[in-house]
Amino acid sequence: MSALSPVKAVPHVMTIAGSDSGGGAGIQADLKTIAAWGCYGSSVITGVTAQNTQGVQGVHEIPTDFVMKQLESVWSDAMPKAIKLGMLTSKPTIEMLSGYLSGQMPQRRGGPFLVLDPVMISTSGHHLVPPEAVTAIRDELLPHVDWVTPNIPEALALARKTTEIASLEDMLFLAAELSESFEVQTTLLKGGHFSAKREEVLELQARKSITLPLSQGEGPSRTLKIAVEWEEWDDEGEGAEVLATYCASIDAPRSPDLVVDMLVRRKGQTIQLFVGRKIDTSSTHGTGCTLSSALACALTQTPALVGSDSMERDTAVARKAISYVRSAISGAYSLGKGHGPLNHAVLTAPRPLPSPTSANPHPFLTHLIQSDLALWKSYVKHPFVVQLGQGTLPRESFEHYIKQDYHYLRHYARAHALGAYKSSTFEDIEAFTDIAKHIARESTMHVGFCESFGISLPEIAATPEAAACAAYARYILDVGAQGDILDLYMAVASCLIGYGEVGLWLRKEVDAGRAKLEGNPYKRWIEDYSGPDFIGAVNRGIERRVAADPPSPERLGRLTAIWQECVRLERDFWDMGLKRLW
Template sequence: MVSTSGHTLLPDSATRALVDELLPLVSLATPNIPEAVVIAGAKGEALQQPKTLDDLVALAAALRERTTVPSVLLKGGHLSLPRKDVTATAKARGLTVTWDASGEINEDDGVDVEVISDWLASEGLAAGSPDVVVDILVDATGTRLFVGTKVESTSTHGTGCTLSAALASAYALETRRSGKAAATISAEAVGKAIEYTQGAIAAAFPLGRGHGPLNHSYLQSQRTIPLPSAHNPTPFISYLIRSCPDLWRQYVRHPFVDQIGKGTLPLPAFKHYIVQDYHYLRHYARAHGLGAYKSTDMDSIKAFADIALHIAAESNMHVAMCEKFGVSPEELHSTPEAAASAAYSRFILDIGTQGDVLDLYVAVASCLIGYGEVGLWLQRRLQTGQATLDNNPYARWISDYSGGDYIGAVRRGISNLEQRIAADPPTPARLARLTSIWQEVVRLERDFWQMGLDQSW
């Protein structure tokens, strides 16, 4: 009816035939915003072009009610909305939201990742647009929002046709797997179709002038994790973090960390933590030695060895910090390991012993990336006055984990993992194992902070 570029494709008589004769036969309608306004107006009171998320939700609901189509997917590509406004409205109305899988993750999504923004900047890549586009699915189960970072591209000719074909394919695959045809498509299948279409736009090469075609062949083979792209530069790390958003937040925004930033953490709690972290670092270095042993190429061997040396330097910082707080080297070495520290370090060593190099990389990545996240988050809070270095006994700790040396190691770690996954994509079963490892080490990291806060053994 109305193209992505805004051109009217049907005369009024054909529009009336579509509304009166065709729509009653379909189980899913996928209008864009201008089409939805026309269809809804043809079946009742005229509606204005939407300007807010509330307007979009009302339009989608009115369209389903007036046409009696079982499911309506209102495509929101014609209207960019501020991410924060979408988040606030969705929370206020209690709407279910599915965020896209792009690398840009932030607090509005319920997930916090400073290190990805830092990595993008270090690679010379621009951060994503603060605006998003919202597709709205309204069916018998309610209303669901599919929110995605706006892809800046002129390669949008045929976007609606591509999405419709992807939806039909996703429904067919869903039917084949379940062995029976559902009355309508599931929200999960809709999400996959939207993700495919976004990827086809992002991967398209700009041809000629005006609106060019999408790149429909960007997925030449099925992959559990897509290749890095301008739209999603860190697909593997983003996937891991999104697999456990609550755990991730509990880890990198733990009260222990918040109190370090404010300088209010009780000194006995920090001393207990720093002694246990020294013990943990010994085993963390051993794990990297194990990684070097298991590696078969010199680059990987060198990478593991370099990190082990970096850990040794980090442990020296712990010794100096312990002495500053009245813990002698003798006391440091004679203090037994707490249960949380032993459980975490032995889990990593066990994974490294049982599994391969990639298993070990994922097992140690939570510590590397998470501490970088904490350091950058505290650095940002220093700028807003929510943390301080003035008279803060933990100022050195904050500076070390937000400094260039450590953050440089984090950047290299992210690049290495993304390159490995791109070169050797995991099978579904392999990805499930890697995800399970990641979630467990994130949980153990969270418990390590809590051990320090509680001064528990």
């Protein structure tokens, strides 16, 4: 029997913050987050709160000398690789920390990363630190930290502003001013207190850059490039009408409001916007603590990229931390009567896909579409589809397409019959059989549709398969023969989901006046493919299977590759029709 291998060293991340008796924020949230990220957590407690999900009932300040004793005790034994600073309850404690940290790292080289979450006001509106402590944070502590992560009220307090943030542009100027006014390398302004609209983001994105004066109005102006990273889809909005429709079908409405976090480096040239959909939940207690701790952990695990600049690394760090927090909010459980805690354990069991939640009930399909969004859009918004919706598609192209589509339907039915053969449960056998029978019935309707264009069944049967049709059909059947049932689901899914998307998108284009039904020779085709058939496939055939048996990273990679290849073959099928290729 071989000896057990020693456990590898993990990054040591320290939290210097207050204690939350309710467990959702403070060092409790920090240590849960640090553990979830696979780091070792230590703590220095600055204050003890009597607190629950409904608010803060009291704060007991830990004497400065005892805060110092905790810090020296841990540091002398095992220097941390990163430190998260949270609630700092008094000016003497802040001054002590500033002096100690500056003494330990006089050159700011080789020391731990310092991430400051300037906790000042609780979610319930309770002021956690006195005004003189805010001044000390601004004047004494900020020059020594690497990252600062204020929310909007905290940023206004640090900037000594009393104005309201009424727009994304106001928020952008505030982030830029903070990065310029203090000697902090990286500022991440959290946008949870401001509900943004997509139009506002698009307006900023279209400007590409923004010019602002230097602090105090002296010196030349500063221009920042505006970079936007969308959590879902891209700047054109919804990339998948099928997902929005699916959410509505299971009563999981999606908020139209967006949350925008802004990342900017001191003397940097870019301000990075992270745009995500606002999650409709009251379980947000400890969000700031969780984010700053996740950033500290991510900094220890994200090496500088060769040949890249610091902004690229900071963007990667922020992306990881923000994604973790959003997953923790989405997967939060109900606890207490007020603002409940996050689910910090979302990373405890590593999995390449998050579990379905009310905020994202379709994580697998989201991943598939997002894995190559440009490829997906080249399929569902192909020029063939656009011209079809406008009624301008050449008749010869459409006739060539529907002849080939008849051949494809035959192979598509064979693939589902193969699925029934490979299934191990009556439920799956019935599902695949029903779809195969539905395709057989559809083929009869397809012949009738062809006849309306003057194409007879003998003519269809005599038409040879084009290369694009043969390649696609053979690939699906080959995947089905070699792989398991989920591989086969992947091979047939892009057709069902994609055609559902095309139908819904064309309906949306009709409503917007960019496509038409009346007077369109292809009206019947559009109406046939805007039905809800895909909804059952999303739930029964895809999401349920993956949730019940989460794939490994390697397995997910194979499923994604099958999906992308089928999307590519679907796009080539449109090309074949449009260009009348053989």
